[in-house]
Amino acid sequence: MEFGFTEEQLMFRETVYKFAKNEIVDLCEQADLKSEFSFELWKKLGAMGLLGLPFPEELGGSGADVVTCCVAAEALGHAGVDQGHLLALGAHTYLGTDTLYKNGTDAQRKKYIPKLASGEWICCMGLTEPGSGSDAASMATTAVKKGNKWILNGSKTFITNAPICNVCIVFATVDKNLGNAGITAFIVENTFPGFSTGEPFHKMGVRASTTSEVFFDNCEVPEENLLGEVGKGFSYTHETLSWDRSALLAPFVGGLKYMMEEAAKYATERVQFGKPIKSFQAIQHKLADIKVTMEAAKLLVYQVAHDKDTNKPLNHRHLSTAKAFVGDMGLQAASEAIQVFGGYGYIHDYPIERMLRDAKLAQIGGGTSEIQRFIISRLLSFG
Amino acid sequence: MNYDYNEEQWMIAGNFKNFCQKELEPRAHQLDTASKEEVDVLIKENIKKLASIGYLGMLHEEKYGGSNNDLVSHVIASEQVAKACASSFLSAGASCGLFGMPLKLFGSEEQKQKYLPGIIKGDIIGAFGLTEPEAGSDAVSIKTTAVKKGDKWVLNGSKTFITNATICDVALIFAYNDKAAGPGGGVTCFIVDKGTKGFNVGKAFDKMGFRGSPTAEIFLEDCEVPESAVLGEVGKGFIQAMKTLEYGRIGMATVSLGIASACLDYANAYSKERKVFGKFLNRFQEISFKLADMVILIDTARLLIFQAAWAKETEQADAQILASCAKLFASESAVKISNMAVQIFGGYGYIKEFPVERLYRDAKLGDIGEGTSEIQRVLIARDVLSKFAS
Numbered sequence: 001m002e003f004g005f006t007e008e009q010l011m012f013r014e015t016v017y018k019f020a021k022n023e024i025v026d027l028c029e030q031a032d033l034k035s036e037f038s039f040e041l042w043k044k045l046g047a048m049g050l051l052g053l054p055f056p057e058e059l060g061g062s063g064a065d066v067v068t069c070c071v072a073a074e075a076l077g078h079a080g081v082d083q084g085h086l087l088a089l090g091a092h093t094y095l096g097t098d099t100l101y102k103n104g105t106d107a108q109r110k111k112y113i114p115k116l117a118s119g120e121w122i123c124c125m126g127l128t129e130p131g132s133g134s135d136a137a138s139m140a141t142t143a144v145k146k147g148n149k150w151i152l153n154g155s156k157t158f159i160t161n162a163p164i165c166n167v168c169i170v171f172a173t174v175d176k177n178l179g180n181a182g183i184t185a186f187i188v189e190n191t192f193p194g195f196s197t198g199e200p201f202h203k204m205g206v207r208a209s210t211t212s213e214v215f216f217d218n219c220e221v222p223e224e225n226l227l228g229e230v231g232k233g234f235s236y237t238h239e240t241l242s243w244d245r246s247a248l249l250a251p252f253v254g255g256l257k258y259m260m261e262e263a264a265k266y267a268t269e270r271v272q273f274g275k276p277i278k279s280f281q282a283i284q285h286k287l288a289d290i291k292v293t294m295e296a297a298k299l300l301v302y303q304v305a306h307d308k309d310t311n312k313p314l315n316h317r318h319l320s321t322a323k324a325f326v327g328d329m330g331l332q333a334a335s336e337a338i339q340v341f342g343g344y345g346y347i348h349d350y351p352i353e354r355m356l357r358d359a360k361l362a363q364i365g366g367g368t369s370e371i372q373r374f375i376i377s378r379l380l381s382f383g
Numbered sequence: 384m385n386y387d388y389n390e391e392q393w394m395i396a397g398n399f400k401n402f403c404q405k406e407l408e409p410r411a412h413q414l415d416t417a418s419k420e421e422v423d424v425l426i427k428e429n430i431k432k433l434a435s436i437g438y439l440g441m442l443h444e445e446k447y448g449g450s451n452n453d454l455v456s457h458v459i460a461s462e463q464v465a466k467a468c469a470s471s472f473l474s475a476g477a478s479c480g481l482f483g484m485p486l487k488l489f490g491s492e493e494q495k496q497k498y499l500p501g502i503i504k505g506d507i508i509g510a511f512g513l514t515e516p517e518a519g520s521d522a523v524s525i526k527t528t529a530v531k532k533g534d535k536w537v538l539n540g541s542k543t544f545i546t547n548a549t550i551c552d553v554a555l556i557f558a559y560n561d562k563a564a565g566p567g568g569g570v571t572c573f574i575v576d577k578g579t580k581g582f583n584v585g586k587a588f589d590k591m592g593f594r595g596s597p598t599a600e601i602f603l604e605d606c607e608v609p610e611s612a613v614l615g616e617v618g619k620g621f622i623q624a625m626k627t628l629e630y631g632r633i634g635m636a637t638v639s640l641g642i643a644s645a646c647l648d649y650a651n652a653y654s655k656e657r658k659v660f661g662k663f664l665n666r667f668q669e670i671s672f673k674l675a676d677m678v679i680l681i682d683t684a685r686l687l688i689f690q691a692a693w694a695k696e697t698e699q700a701d702a703q704i705l706a707s708c709a710k711l712f713a714s715e716s717a718v719k720i721s722n723m724a725v726q727i728f729g730g731y732g733y734i735k736e737f738p739v740e741r742l743y744r745d746a747k748l749g750d751i752g753e754g755t756s757e758i759q760r761v762l763i764a765r766d767v768l769s770k771f772a773s
Contacts, residue, residue, distance in 0.1 A: 002385040003689070003693050004699075261771040265772045268772035281757075284764035285757075285760045287767045288711070288760035289760070291763050296708075300686065324675075370672075380674050381654075
């Protein structure tokens with residue numbers, strides 16, 4: 001057992017952290033305030049190589065392992081980058097592009113991955129539907145083969161990056177009677193006839209990421225854009241599950257570090273009753289609780305990353321524990337951090353206000369905390 | 384980064400689980416409800432049993448009969464011991480850990496030869512005498528004194544909450560030999576054998592939990608010990624105590640983990656057999672989500688403890704704080720978890736025939752022993768503030 005990072009990972013973390021502090025964080029506040037995705041920020045992430053980390057070098061990536069991808073995501077969160085842009089990154093790289101990479105043909109990879117890894121194109125993944133959230137197998141979007149085309153009909157919702165996407169990895173059923181075994185994946189470009197997206201939702205947090213519905217109205221998809229095999233789509237979503245509980249949670253671990261450090265600094269500067277508020281134990285104890293939550297969250301997230309790097313079969317206990325803990329305890333920690341800032345924590349001038357709104361997403365997106373408990377309790381009842 | 388057990392660790396986990404469930408768990412209820420006299424007999428037998436599978440020697444060198452395992456492996460074994468019988472873990476740990484580790488780390492060859500083989504075999508039992516009536520978390524305030532008289536040291540004072548006091552053959556006693564020098568250079572640790580004139584033990588306390596592990600006061604009245612009783616060097620006692628407590632924190636975190644893990648097993652099994660409103664308990668989300676909460680807290684606590692053990696083993700700079708984080712989280716989780724377990728058992732959880740009643744009482748010690756939760760938070764906050772706000 002070994003919980004340290006390699007020299008290389010530590011250096012990379014430092015590089016990403018400094019890059020984000022110098023070039024990224026200043027763009028975040030306005031983006032959050034206006035609910036605007038920043039293409040300027042995105043291009044910087046792309047130029048730094050952070051949008052294509054896990055892909056091979058010949059496709060424009062850097063061949064990073066999962067732990068290293070998490071190190072980068074954590075460093076960005078730690079620097080104070082808003083969770084909106086980091087969610088956009090996560091959905092683009094780990095949910096969308098990696099699904100294409102893992103299951104695509106050589107031709108599909110060559111056509112799409114370089115553009116996506118550089119950030120020139122933006123990817124999203126379309127799984128959730130209005131009537132099918134945590135219960136993904138009940139999806140209603142259909143795909144019918146007609147000549148050399150697939151015709152898609154239906155709609156998706158809560159799709160991160162949809163309004164700005166060039167490519168959408170869409171899951172649809174070729175036969176509802178088959179249940180999971182009918183679910184099939186397609187690579188759909190935003191210019192394909194019959195593809196459209198709705199107005200971006202007004203969200204509580206992660207506001208710089210764009211989220212909307214996606215509509216398929218006799219959407220025509222050329223047969224070479226079938227991703228993987230017919231009926232195998234559901235198994236492809238499993239791969240995204242372990243990304244979702246590692247590289248997409250890692251920014252929240254970084255966020256916890258940020259909150260801890262900012263709250264510690266503020267508690268030192270802020271004077272009440274003639275002394276810095278850090279000298280009050282009630283404040284000290286909040287800092288301690290945030291630190292413990294951060295350490296625990298980190299261990300759980302990197303455990304999933306290590307499982308994935310060592311090609312272990314999906315461990316649902318690890319996955320769900322990481323998700324539920326980061327979601328529930330991360331929100332609590334964010335609330336404590338705001339409490340240290342008092343009234344100043346409640347106004348937008350301090351980034352800490354955004355952190356609480358952002359943290360709430362981790363309890364919901366990618367499977368609610370309740371679903372995680374449901375999964376864990378089911379494992380117990382069969383165990 | 385590597386979260387996997389190695390082959391030996393898998394073996395340790397399996398062997399200890401089997402042994403402890405067979406040899407300790409069936410006696411845990413008896414030990415909990417026994418009279419003080421019976422407890423002293425039963426707990427010695429349990430320590431001997433644990434010695435028989437090498438538990439007491441895991442962290443000790445081979446030349447004294449130990450097996451020189453790493454700390455993570457020790458945690459893996461300890462979880463199983465604590466899960467089967469928390470009292471046995473505490474008494475065994477006080478002997479081979481709180482007494483044995485300072486001997487290992489700071490003792491002379493002669494001192495090690497004299498005590499460690501017996502400790503590891505379970506033939507003699509050790510205790511650790513630091514805490515005093517007015518010096519718990521605030522250990523620098525101890526009042527016990529040591530005065531040099533010719534070639535002897537004379538100890539005066541009293542110690543309290545000393546695990547194993549009534550059954551120990553030997554105890555470490557921390558005393559000020561030079562109050563003016565302060566804790567950094569004025570405290571010395573003495574190895575005091577039972578039977579030394581002026582070394583007296585009080586009656587075992589009536590505790591809420593851990594009733595199978597005797598705890599009592601030790602009184603030192605003009606207790607004379609030879610120069611050879613000084614552990615390591617004169618004046619180094621406080622540092623020795625703090626180094627030992629770094630292991631102690633990981634130990635207390637692990638006992639909390641074991642208790643919590645036992646609670647989960649009992650409650651999960653009960654939820655599958657008990658029917659209400661025509662359905663098994665675990666069909667209700669009020670119950671099954673409590674079980675899931677237990678899993679989340681237990682698995683997280685275990686990782687924090689593993690991390691702390693790894694950090695201590697590899698001498699990471701923040702090892703001490705990681706131990707505090709693990710201890711704080713694991714102990715508070717065990718209190719919550721034991722409460723949930725009693726709740727799942729309902730009325731049956733409130734009576735002594737069911738083990739969760741004992742586990743609920745045992746869990747509470749985790750919040751208090753080896754530095755209260757409050758002290759852990761103070762230490763952690765101090766660390767955070769020193770790093771990011773200086």
